[in-house]
Amino acid sequence: MAETVSRDTxxxxxxAEDWTKAGRKVALATVVETWGSAPRPVGSHLVIDQEGDFEGSVSGGCVEGAVVAEALEVLETGKPTMLEFGVADETAWRVGLSCGGRIRVFVEPVA
Amino acid sequence: MDFKLLQELNEERANRRAAILITDTASGKQRLVRHADSLSGDPLADELAKRFRSGKSGMVETEDGRELFLTVSVPPRRLVIIGAVHISQALVPMAEIAGFDVTVIDPRTAFATPDRFPERFLKADWPEDALKDVPLDAFTALVAVTHDPKIDDFPLKTALEAGCFYVGALGSRKTHGKRLDRLKEAGVSDEALSRIDAPIGLDIGAASPAEIAVAVLGSVIKALRKGPEGG
Known part of the structure; x- marks a missing residue:
């Protein structure tokens, strides 16, 4: 799959379209709201497949791991979900954004 | 997301057409609004029109308290400049900084030289040929600054037909009067002709080529951000 980087890649x-066509189970995560300094603007996407492979970004790499884990869940249930990430100390179990911002990420299955 | 909707959205994007995907974040239900669709009767008409202009995605709350996310997809804005003249030499870097994809078209090889313009912007060809590679559309502004009818008239007519969000032409009122007569003869409607910004640019008393470039870019941005009425 190693291709040269182009607009499409x-x-x-x-x-998300290509992976689905290729028979992979795909979830799409979208930044829908940001507060304070957020690394990626509203509308940014991360696409995830059932193996946990992903492309794109919803942050500078701070919360992608957590989003991928949630996306696998979404692929199991087939139901969309809304995630919220804030500063690290806000809730102990949550992954934090080191930049101090807060983001909401919508995760949905592509089917 | 429904796979068919995703394909439709990507199809619009691949063809440089704007579209907005509306997602009810509670239910996951979605619909796609194409730029060409009529917005009359759509409960979100005003919001959608605003978003098509701004190109910004975002959350909207409906009156009954539902959260809708609008994924707004607009093609990169383009500025096509007809005429590799002195004004264009100032306009190209300014427009690029302002975020436009810039193309300069001029068949006169004495003007369209790599010494005067970085080659990535330049098409040293007649507009009739060069525009085949950069088709005009609603997300393109066209600025004609050669004041040579042989070069300017065709792209002006094409830009009006393609619904470019801004069409401007350099020239005195007298030059523009003659231009209007020619274009009318060529079958362009009065309504379309009234969309040409001439004399070109914001009325800021611009004198030097660089100042005229500022005035032109100001007009282009005004058309982009405030709509065709310039409100």
Missing amino acids: LDPLKI
């Missing part, structure tokens, strides 16, 4: 929505 960096486009999560195109990747």
Whole structure:
């Protein structure tokens, strides 16, 4: 799958379409709200498949791992979910954004 | 997301057409609104029109308290400049800083030289040929600054037909009067002709080529951000 980087290989929505066509189970995560300094703007996407492979970004790498884990859940249940990430000390079990911002991420299955 | 909707959205994006995907974040229900769709009767009409202009995705709360997320997809804005003239030399870097994909078209090879313009912007060809590679659309502004009818008239007519969000032409009122007569003769409607910004640019008393470039870019951004009425 190693191809040269082009507009298409960096486009999560195109990747979501291509992966689905290739028979992979795909979830799409989208930044829907941000407060304070957030690393990626509203509308940014992360696309995830059932193996936990992903492309795109919803942060600077701080919360992608947690989003991928939630996305696997979404693929199991087939139901969309809303995630919220804030500063690290806000709730102990949550993954934090080191930049101090807060983001909401919508995760949905592509089917 | 429904796979069919995703394909439809990607199809619009691949063809440089704007679209907005509306997602009810509680239920996951979605619908797609294309830029060409009529918005009349849509409960979100005003919001959608605003978003098509701004290009910004975001959350909207409906009157009954539902949260809708609007995924707004608009093509990168383009500025096509007809004429590799002195004004264009100032306009190209300014427009690029402002975020436009810039193309300069001029068949006169004395003007369209790599010494005067970085080659990535340049098409040293007649607009009739060059525009085949950069088709005009609603997300493109066209600025014609050669004041040579042989070069300017065709792209102006094409830009009006393609619904470019801004169409401007350099020239005195007299030059523009003659231009209007020619374009009318070529079958362009009065309504379309009234969309040409001429004399070109914001009325800021611009004198030097660089100042005129500022005035032109100001007009282009005004059309982009405030709509065709310039409100």
